[in-house]
Amino acid sequence: MKNDGVTKGSVALLGLGEMGRVLAERLLDAGYPVTVWNRTPGRDTALVERGARRAETVREAVTAATTVVTCLFDHASVRETLEPVGADLAGRTLVDLTTTTPNEARWLGGWAEERGIEHLDGAIMATPSMIGAPEASLLYSGSAEAFGRHRTLFEVWGSATYDGADHGAASLFDLALLSGMYTMFTGFAHGAAMVTSAGVTAEEFAHRSARLLSAMTGVFPMTAKVIDEGDYTGPGQSLEWTATALDTIARASAEQGVSPGPIEMTRALVLAQIEAGYGNENSDRIYEELRAG
Incomplete structure (x- = not known):
């Protein structure tokens, strides 16, 4: 153990973006x-x-605390920062809150285990202004024992959810959720571009979008049931009907001088499943095209 003489509950935070x-x-x-x-x-x-201690080097920071939290730019910066101090981290808990892929989180978990470092990967489902507020949510995976011991600390930042021993699980949920978020914002930006071309403000469009999108999320459980059962023959909007709707949106975009890029992305998935012979099936079937990769 390398933490003799270090204050219990002390935290080193690497990365001050x-x-x-x-x-x-x-x-x-x-x-x-x-x-x-x-x-x-x-x-x-x-x-x-405000009372924090400044460390001039990574080694000085790591050796000053029992828990080391990294919030860096990417996986490469995590490796560059931590690999030189691997021996100093032994006996400590490492919590990586950097956005990385599941396999990158698993790599760090294995690297840590080889060196006697307790590791948790974390994912922050919040903006900086939300940290510490009830709506902030953080996901963790890796050492269950470390999660249990540090839960009170984690809840300073927001609700803490443990996603299991797989070091990559928190990252997988994080990036899957962000995929939906970025796609939603891209769709909003596309719609805003369409209506602002006609003199409508983006603010007015935002009010209408929020109502519709909020209502649409209520359909998620039904869509999930269809996907889990793998049966796309039930009631719902067919792929053929969806293709026609998307074509209409694309033409309207062109008429307003707006790129139909976001719609073309979805349209390509729909057309691929139609070409595979599933045109009469539910539009939720685009999941299968995504799974086919």
Whole structure:
């Protein structure tokens, strides 16, 4: 163990981008001893003024705490930051909140295990302004024992959900949910481009979109049931009908001088399933085209 003499419950936070700074602020608010490090100098000034300890090096930060939290740019930056201090991390808990792929999280979990480091991968389902508020949600996977011991700490940031021992599980849920989010925002931007071309404000369009999209999410459980059962022959909008609707939207986009790119993406999935002979089946069948990869 490398943490003899280190204050119990102490946290080192590596990475002080917008999210990292807020994570550190909430820990300070809750009374945790916090050491901070960032590759670019100067981002820790306000945190140090509030009581955080500044570390000049990664090694200094890691050896000052029992729990090390990373919130960095990507998987490559995590490796670049942590690999030189692997021996110093032994006996400590590493919580990586960097957005990475499931396999990258699994790699880090294996690397940590080989060095006697307890590892949890985490996914932040919130914007920086939401951290510490009831709507903030964070997902974790990896060591169940570490999750149990640190749950009180995690709940400083938001609700904490444990997704199992697979180190990549939290990342998988994170990126799957973000896929839906980014697709939704792209669809909103496309619709806004259509209506603003006719002099309607994006704000007015946002009010209408929010009502419709909120109602549509209520259909998710029914769609999920169809997908899980694999039976697309029941009632619902057929692929043929959907293709016609998408063609109409694409033509309307062109008429307004707007790129039909988001619609063409969905249309390609629909047409592929029609060409495979499933035109009369439910439009939820595009799931099968996505699965076919």
